[in-house]
Amino acid sequence: MxxxxxxDVTRLAARLLEGTQATGVDRVSxxxxxxxxxxxxxxxxxxxxxxxxxxxxxxxxxxxxxxEVPEPRQIVRATVLRSLLRPWDAAPGCVLFNTGxxxxxxPDYAQRIRRRGLRPVYxxxxxxxxTHPEFFRxxxxxxxxxxxxxxxxTGHGLLLNSRMTEEDMLHHAAVExxxxxxxxxxxxxxxxxxxxxxxAPTEQPYFVMVGTIEPRKNHLxxxxxxxxxxxxxxxxxxxxxxxxxxxxxxxxxxxxLERCEALRPHVLEIANCNDRELSTWLRHAxxxxxxxxxxxxxxxxxxxxxxxxxxxxxxxxxxxxxAGDIPDYVDALDGPGWAACVQEYLQPQSSRxxxxxxxxxxxxxxxxAEHFAVVQDLLDTMRVTRxxxxxxxxxxxx
Numbered sequence: 001m002x003x004x005x006x007x008d009v010t011r012l013a014a015r016l017l018e019g020t021q022a023t024g025v026d027r028v029s030x031x032x033x034x035x036x037x038x039x040x041x042x043x044x045x046x047x048x049x050x051x052x053x054x055x056x057x058x059x060x061x062x063x064x065x066x067x068e069v070p071e072p073r074q075i076v077r078a079t080v081l082r083s084l085l086r087p088w089d090a091a092p093g094c095v096l097f098n099t100g101x102x103x104x105x106x107p108d109y110a111q112r113i114r115r116r117g118l119r120p121v122y123x124x125x126x127x128x129x130x131t132h133p134e135f136f137r138x139x140x141x142x143x144x145x146x147x148x149x150x151x152x153x154t155g156h157g158l159l160l161n162s163r164m165t166e167e168d169m170l171h172h173a174a175v176e177x178x179x180x181x182x183x184x185x186x187x188x189x190x191x192x193x194x195x196x197x198x199x200a201p202t203e204q205p206y207f208v209m210v211g212t213i214e215p216r217k218n219h220l221x222x223x224x225x226x227x228x229x230x231x232x233x234x235x236x237x238x239x240x241x242x243x244x245x246x247x248x249x250x251x252x253x254x255x256x257l258e259r260c261e262a263l264r265p266h267v268l269e270i271a272n273c274n275d276r277e278l279s280t281w282l283r284h285a286x287x288x289x290x291x292x293x294x295x296x297x298x299x300x301x302x303x304x305x306x307x308x309x310x311x312x313x314x315x316x317x318x319x320x321x322x323a324g325d326i327p328d329y330v331d332a333l334d335g336p337g338w339a340a341c342v343q344e345y346l347q348p349q350s351s352r353x354x355x356x357x358x359x360x361x362x363x364x365x366x367x368x369a370e371h372f373a374v375v376q377d378l379l380d381t382m383r384v385t386r387x388x389x390x391x392x393x394x395x396x397x398x
Contacts, residue, residue, distance in 0.1 A: 004039035005095040006052065006118065007032060011102035012065045013044055013076050021245060021272050023212065024299040025125055027191055028161075029099045030066060032123075035372050036097070037062045041090065044080050045103055050112055051083035052090055092117025095156075095379065099123040104147035110154045119382065121157035121375075123186075124148075126296025127168040128216070135216035135294065137248055148172060151181075157378045158183035161297045164318040182381055186374040187322060188297055189366045190306035194276045196283035205346055206239035206268075208285045210278070210300040211292075213254075214247035218291040218314070218332055223256045223263060225339045230262045237266055238346050240289075241281055245271045282309045286345045286353065290314065293332050298322060306365035310356040312341050326359045328352065 012029055015022070022030065033040075042058040044051050053061055057079040064072035064079075096118040103109050104122070113120055129136045129144035151158060152173060158181050160166045166185050173180050211217045219242065226240050246254065257269060273281070282288065288304040290313040298319050304311050305326060313319045314332035330337045344352045 003091050003094065004041065005036055005097055006043050006090055007036060007040050008043045008045070008096065008098045008100075008102060009033070009061060009065060010043070010045045011100040013061070013080065016065060016076055017073055024188075024297070025100050027299065028123065028125070028188060031189070031368055031371075032097055032099050033062050033065060035368065040097075042079075043096070044083065046080055046084065049084060050088070050116075051080060052086065052088055053079055053083045054086060054089075057082060088116065090116065090118070094118055095382075096120045097123075101125065101144075101147055104150040105143040110150050113154050119156040120151075120154055121159065121378070121382075122151045122155050123159045123161070124151065124165060124169060125161055126165055127172055128294055128296060130172065131168060132216065132294045135214070145176075149176070149178065152178035155181040156382050157181055159186045159375065159378065160184070161186065161188050162318050162321055164321060165296050182378060182385070184374050184378045186371045187366055188299055188302070189368045189371050190299070190303040191275070193279035193282075193303070193307060196280040197276070200284035201277075201280055202239060202268075204239045205236060205286055206241050206284075207287055207289050207342060207345070208241045208243060208281050209289045209291075210243045210282075210304075212244045212247040213242065213250050215249055216293045216295075218293055219250070219253045220256070221291050221332065221335055221338065222289060223253065223260070223267065225335055225342065226266055227256075227260065227262050228335075228339055229342065230266055234343070234346075236346065238286065238342065240267045241285070242267065242269045243273045243278065243281060279307065282307055285309060286350075287312050289338075289342075290319070290327075291330070291332050291338065292316065295319070301327065302365060305360060305363050308357075308360055310345070310353055310360065312338070312345070326356065326363055328356060 012026060015026060040058065041055065042053040042061040060075050061079045063069045064075040069075060098104065098120060129140040133141040160169060160183060163185055209219065209222060213219055222240060230237060256263060257267065282304055287310040288300065290298065290301050290311060292314055295316055295318055301311055301313055301319060301323055305323060311327035313327045313329055315329045319327065328341060330341055344350050
């Protein structure tokens with residue numbers, strides 16, 4: 001029977017079949033596939049069944065999800081259909097990684113884990129649906145509360161992306177009376193993007209914002225800033241490049257994108273952007289703009305810094321935790337402050353931008369090897385604890 005780890009790839013497989021670009025959560029899950037693919041098996045939940053792929057089909061699935069093979073959607077469909085006919089053959093005690101919150105709100109998730117004797121390790125990205133429910137769909141807070149309960153009651157290990165997320169989870173556990181499993185903070189790491197194209201994608205100077213269009217990302221503020229800049233009649237008008245698909249409850253943003261004539265020549269919306277294109281847009285930008293109201297981590301921020309791109313971000317504690325004093329910070333509600341910063345960074349000889357580029361020379365991005373060293377320490381601790389429990393049971397039986 002299989003003794004290695006099992007990775008729940010349901011979310012990744014569904015998003016690939018839908019043709020959806022990877023989010024920050026997905027990038028973390030893909031990093032786990034790359035790291036554990038040599039010993040891991042893939043789990044897919046489909047049609048109410050849990051299907052464990054064999055070693056060969058797991059390798060095919062991982063390669064498809066990582067876009068290493070042609071026709072990845074066909075491979076995903078074929079491997080899932082074959083696996084539905086296979087008996088479950090993972091040994092009790094196998095580690096199960098769920099790195100995307102997927103399925104944890106379902107009533108039978110915990111039951112199936114216990115029935116299979118799995119030892120789950122969960123990755124918690126944030127508690128934002130509970131701490132800031134106004135930025136999410138109605139009912140999302142209740143679903144996330146169920147996810148956190150599943151993590152606490154069935155988890156053998158819990159990984160968190162930041163100290164802020166850890167503090168939020170500890171507070172939530174105290175309020176809800178939950179006992180947390182062993183946990184560790186494992187900060188995220190920037191993706192190594194392909195080399196950018198030498199030529200800028202546009203002759204016009206521009207700024208980029210990366211992320212799904214949703215209320216907490218604060219796209220609306222930047223659109224109002226750009227409308228004001230357009231009214232000023234600047235000698236050189238910058239372009240705002242929005243990279244990310246449209247999300248939920250963002251009607252005001254969409255109205256401005258589709259109906260504001262003053263913005264149309266100056267805002268470019270890119271829903272789907274491959275890594276080479278993303279690398280190119282970042283490389284030639286005056287700065288990445290990140291005016292979010294709330295974040296659990298802020299992966300685009302560290303990815304931009306890792307690729308030598310200046311960042312202007314909102315004054316969130318988690319941004320300062322992961323990036324220190326390198327970015328320039330502006331309050332998320334300070335429209336005039338953002339407008340002034342954009343105008344400063346727009347200048348070819350911007351002293352403020354030059355100062356950040358100087359700070360950037362000392363930036364040392366985290367490596368995934370550091371992240372997985374924390375993961376391995378947690379797995380080792382879980383293994384020792386399991387052996388101790390087994391020894392105690394043997395002594396009791398004797």
